Amino acid sequence: MTQAMLYAVFGIVLFGVGLFGALAIAHVMKKLLAINICGVGVFMVFIANASSGVAADYVPHAMVLTGIVVAVAGTAMALSLVVRINTLEQQEEDA
Amino acid sequence: MFNNLTLGRSAQHKADLPVGVLFMVALAIAAACLFLTMALIDFGPAEQPLVTLVASHLEQSGVENPVTAVLLNFRSYDTLLEVAVLLIVALAVMPANSEQSKVRFISVLVPTERSFVLEAFLRWLLPAIVVTSGYLLWTGAALPGGAFQAGALLAGAGILLLLAGHHSFNFNASAARLLLVVGLAVFLLVGAAVILSSGIALAYPQAWAGILILVIEVAATLTIAAILVLLFCALQVEAPRANYEGLIKEERP
């Protein structure tokens, strides 16, 4: 068991935990947390595999950087939708 | 699984599926993960041909940090599209009120409640943050760091400024909209302009690669910082807007 392999396995476990959470939890913000955890798992598989050779492979590093930014973009969009829905719900309650 | 989304005031992890189904899902995911793990361990480590390719072309890329070389030269197209992704999110969360496009981008206002600790802190911290983000951007060429890290840091400064309550941002202002697209626009312009010399989009001439990458990165940093601050503003709908209305009356002569 090399270091790279170890982290790859942890990555897969995180992916599984996140996937299950995203399917099983109804609360939106926690669903979102689960999706983010799922993403971290994928990134970990990328980075772990990148370090499995003799020299580090920088292409997966670049891909993960892109992935992190895309993930935060998606999260921000979802959160803004949550806030807008919540505002509408509160207006309904007030009315 | 997705039909029952609760915004819920309580964070209870109430499932909308029967326990039996959940158990099956858990079992399926566990089995799939196990299979994947076995397959990955079975395959073992791999030597990637790209390692040597990146190393041997690094000199032609115009930067010394291999990650920056991949992001802004070898696979710059990905990064271009990524800036577009950020623009989409910015547009999606932008306050819908387009009538405010005449109001200035940054306005000074009198805070409703002052936090002297934060203010004193900010006076020292803000310049430091700006300098550090510039440094991160500059070193991105050789060391870890780059547009995204620098942009995030700069955005942190903006958010602190917002929290201190002395300033507010209006992202419908023309200056703000320019800031939101400048990263994508400069990236596209540079990508198109280099066709004149190399014949291929985004293929920088080797002598100019370093400076062109820096130009793109500076523009991208500004856009990223602006978009991140916008994201933060968008989630704080009520709080700033309350004293925002008062501000417009005061500001206008």
Added chain:
Amino acid sequence: MPLSDVSSLLPLLVAIPLTGAIFSVLINSKHGQVLTGLLAALSLALVIGVILLGLPSDGLQSTAVFRYPIAGWEAPLGIALSLDGFSALLLTLTTFLVTVLTFYSAYYFSASPARVRFWPLWWLLVAGINALFLSADIFNVYVTLEIIGLAAVALVALSGNKAGLTAALRYLLVGLLGSLCYLMAVALLYHVYGTLDFAQLAAEAESNPLSWSALVLITVGLVLKTALVPLHFWLPHAHGSAPAPVSAILSALVVKASFYLLVRFWMEILAPAVTNGALILLGILGGLAILWGCIQALRATRLKLMVAYSTVAQIGYLFLLFPLLMSAEGTSAAQLAVQHQSALAAVSYFIVAHACAKAAMFIAAGNIIHSLGHDDIAKLQGMAKYMPLSLFTFAIAGGSLIGLPPSAGFIAKWLLLNVAIDTQQWWWVVIILTGGLLAALAIFRVLDLAFIKSEQASEQVAPAHWRKVPVAMPLSGLALALCTMALGFNADLIIDLITIGGGE
């Protein structure tokens, strides 16, 4: 670098919509944004026209694939754009629909404050779709998938009401999860084969556990995005509550984009890892989708929801492609290649026919909502008198969806039936015909109501809150509907295009 041929034009297909988006952000005025939109659509049409003229016209003999190495780096170091017959067809379809829908949106959003954000998002979505069809790099595809997904969600959320926002949120969560499954597969494929390029992967791919895992992850992720039964739950509300031009492009192109990728992976990139059992499984899900979508369309009470459920059914037809790719015992490689060609041609035809018909239908439904303020099917009685063009459009497009001759839908189904019979899979014939029948029931239910004359003469007055729509709005829908007819007469055009670069 010899890039004097059509491949030098490929980046323009992404750059033009991106430029359009930038200008629509900077120019806030109504006319400025519309003008930008029309200019962008026009230049896209021009570019795609030149590309089509530059394609080899020798049909079957040609195996040409055009490549453009962006930034001058060849794969695997860099990213390449590539174009073959299949992607050329889809790009042409995109350009055509986008041009019509841009024209329509100019009127649809003319009085709405949402236009300020609609136009930039619209062009970003188009850039994403074009980039996806052009991409030859599996990670780049992930980024384009995210552009499409996020832009589509933002456009659905433009409706601004609670139902629309909730549908958008659900769509977003599903999309993010689907993309992550896809990204995991990218990690595996890169680890195993050391490249991200379509062609290089296709050359090296073999059948091993990691390839299977990658194929399963890709399929789950993309099926989620394509909304195949049983993962279709997010589609009806997302497509049903978006503004009309957005619904049109979502149904016509966005779900097709992820389907296009599935075809790429199953037929080319990971073909060695595909088994007959997996092909049949996708086919069965497709069959279920046809029946389930049609039944739900019959039960729908809102017009747009009915059209959206019809999309669920039509996606099912697309997935019938997969079982038709199965190799029977004793078929030679050449025979199999021909079988694959004809199956792909049938499904491509289906994509085009459905895209035009569905866009026309959503436009018609949008006009009806614009006029009446609602789309309650039960209250449409006698409305043909007030909205003849929109309902006529609805009827023609419906005819194509049912598969009535001489529409494009008829040719598409006929081609599909032919392949099914050739490969002796007669059970698909039964499903295709049943689906047509059920679709006919759903569509005639609406037309029956709309064209019927009300019994009481007193009801012959215009309904309350009735608003006249600019004539350009129903006309653009009618143009699309008539296209499905025109395509019915010119089937060869599409079938010739699809064979370019398709040599296996």
Added chain:
Amino acid sequence: MTGSELVIDLLLGCGTVVTAVLCLTAKDMFQAILLFISMGLLVTLAWVRLGAWDVAIAEAAIGAGLTGALLIATRRQLNC
């Protein structure tokens, strides 16, 4: 790989997974967010261990920091 390095990696990996599970099972939303941020910081350390310095900086700034800030801002809006 020496024994002590293996222990560090094991601890980091297990810590990440445990924090993730705790985050998803936490009763309180604020607690869940804090656990998510701590998971981000643990992952940052993992990236450092794997030699991915660029990714580590980005994860700390964007993955843990910014996402955390956005989540907390949303939670304040929702009062949950």
